[in-house]
Amino acid sequence: MKKSLMLCMIVVLVLMTACGNSDKKAASANSPDAKDTITVWTYPVHGTYEDELKGLVSAFETEHPNITVKTEILSWAEGPQKFDVALNAGSPPDLYFHAVDGTYVNTGLALDIDPYMTDEIKNDYLPGTLELAQIGGKQYGLPLYQFQWGWGGNKRILEEAGVDWKSIQQNGWTWSEFTETAAKLTKKLPDGSTQYGLVTDGTSLDFIEMLTRNNGMPDVLNEKGEFQWGDDRITQTLTFIKNLIDKGYMPKETAAIAPAKRSDMFYAGQAAIISKAIPYYDVMIKNRNKDIDAGKVTGEKIDFVLLPVPHGDSAPAKTTMGAEGYIAFKQKNDKGEQHAKNTFMVMEYLSNAKAGNASNELVLPFVRKSQADMYAGKELGTPETIAASKKMAENIQIPVTLSLDTAVAAKMKQFKEQVVTPNIQALYSGEKTPKTIAEDFKSKAGQMLGQ
CATH class of the missing domain: 3.40.190.10 (Periplasmic binding protein-like II)
Structure with missing residues (x-):
């Protein structure tokens, strides 16, 4: 009887110790100072984007030594399929470069970033640009530039x-x-x-x-x-x-x-x-x-x-436009609130004023005031192309997927x-x-x- 009682006490102590260690690990994982890794899948957005991204990541990691940013440059041809496979398996990267898509949100894995959006960030975006990365009024991405097809x-x-x-x-x-x-x-x-x-x-x-x-x-x-x-x-x-x-x-x-x-x-x-x-x-x-x-x-x-693009003889001219940038995701095995916050921090950094170089390189409209200010007078496109792009933007057709x-x-x-x-x-x-x-x-x- 005494042996049985002693055995039960030992089991209880072991379980209490295990639970205590588990709680400590959970607390540690959700600590702002805990080591964390954020994965980013992106594309060769422009000719020198890979080098540009390395610079942004290096600067971010210097400012946030507890966060490691792991990037992967996908090919335009095969990248979308690779991402779809990962998303369907419940293990997408934390950040993916794309336009916000209703099918992504429909998986339940797209991260609603509204809780992390400050007034300072919101006010830096030019009118109408943040909405290009929203579905059902919720913010799932941060635009890097406004794409435009002609x-x-x-x-x-x-x-x-x-x-x-x-x-x-x-x-x-x-x-x-x-x-x-x-x-x-x-x-x-x-x-x-x-x-x-x-x-x-x-x-x-x-x-x-x-x-x-x-x-x-x-x-x-x-x-x-x-x-x-x-x-x-x-x-x-x-x-x-x-x-x-x-x-x-x-x-x-x-x-x-x-x-x-x-x-x-x-x-x-x-x-x-x-x-x-x-x-x-x-x-x-x-x-x-x-x-x-x-x-x-x-x-x-x-x-x-x-x-x-020419228009039907009895139809108005429309320019296909929207926004591309980073979309945040969580995984089937959720990594917790602090990981989500860290994901947003990386996302915002990769979309900051300096990141506006992507818009400048692509000769596309900026999405943030700070970006437009930083690259004012440094435009790479010819005056004719810049003027034509602005004229085409007057007939913007916003993607219907943002409303569906x-x-x-x-x-x-x-x-x-x-x-x-x-x-x-x-x-x-x-x-x-x-x-x-x-x-x-x-x-x-x-x-x-x-x-």
Whole structure:
């Protein structure tokens, strides 16, 4: 009996000691001075961003010696899939570079950072920019810059064809006007190859999304979650694209053109205009021209012209814009409140005034007053590109995903992946007609979107 009592007492003491140690560990983990590691997955945002990021991380770690920042630079091609796998497994990085996405929030792992936002931080953001990283009124990310999609032209080719690109930058152009221009820009070159009016790639949805937004459709759904791609507007848009291919203004092999090939054709003078040309092309092409002068690259030097996307003849002009920056995540095995606070501290630091260099390098609108002040007078883009970008920003189309219920946004993403992508490729290859595709959109929307 005494032995049993003694054994029970020993077990109780062991359990109490274990619990005490566990409590100490938990308290230590949630202490502001505890050692912590924050993981950051990002992309080569601009040509020297990796070096820029190293500098920011080094400065942060000097100021916060208890926090280690572990970064990984992903490739644009494979990074999104790698992140999706990690997110679905419940182990995303603490910070991920992307636009805020309703599908991320829908997982329950996106971190609401409102509790950590101070008035000083909020007031530093320019009007309307913080909202570009909110879903349902909650802040899930901090923008680093405002992205902007446009088209880009080769100034020499445009001027040789008598195209008034300055007027287009200021006043925009309709689909009819673009079609007339594309006819002037398309011709046979001395080496027997074709100079096309326009080139796009056949693998992404950027092209169709830019055009539908310029024909009265903000996205597959509108801000209220109502299906848009089921009436004459989508048929008109698809027909506009088909006519450009049928008339030879775009390559007939568009379905097989990868993004890199699209750029190569533009650089080689085989296309007068390239689709989805962000203002950063101005800096990229100037750097390429320097490399040509230095003998590092062979080819013709190009003067870049930023162009707005043409709009439907009866529709208003719209510029695809939003914000990209860092989104905060927690993991399935939650690391605690102090880790969340540390995550936010890193996030804010990687989005600070000095980090505004990303906007400057990309020739994109700043998101913070401190960034605009720090880089005032140091603009890298040409005055023409900066002016055209500002003019295009007047017609901003804010992403509808910021207004949609997260479950609805997830369904729309699935619809694009499973329905829109194969249909657009079928359009490029001539396998399906615009009318057939429009009917398929409407039919599948009933099945997948309930509309």
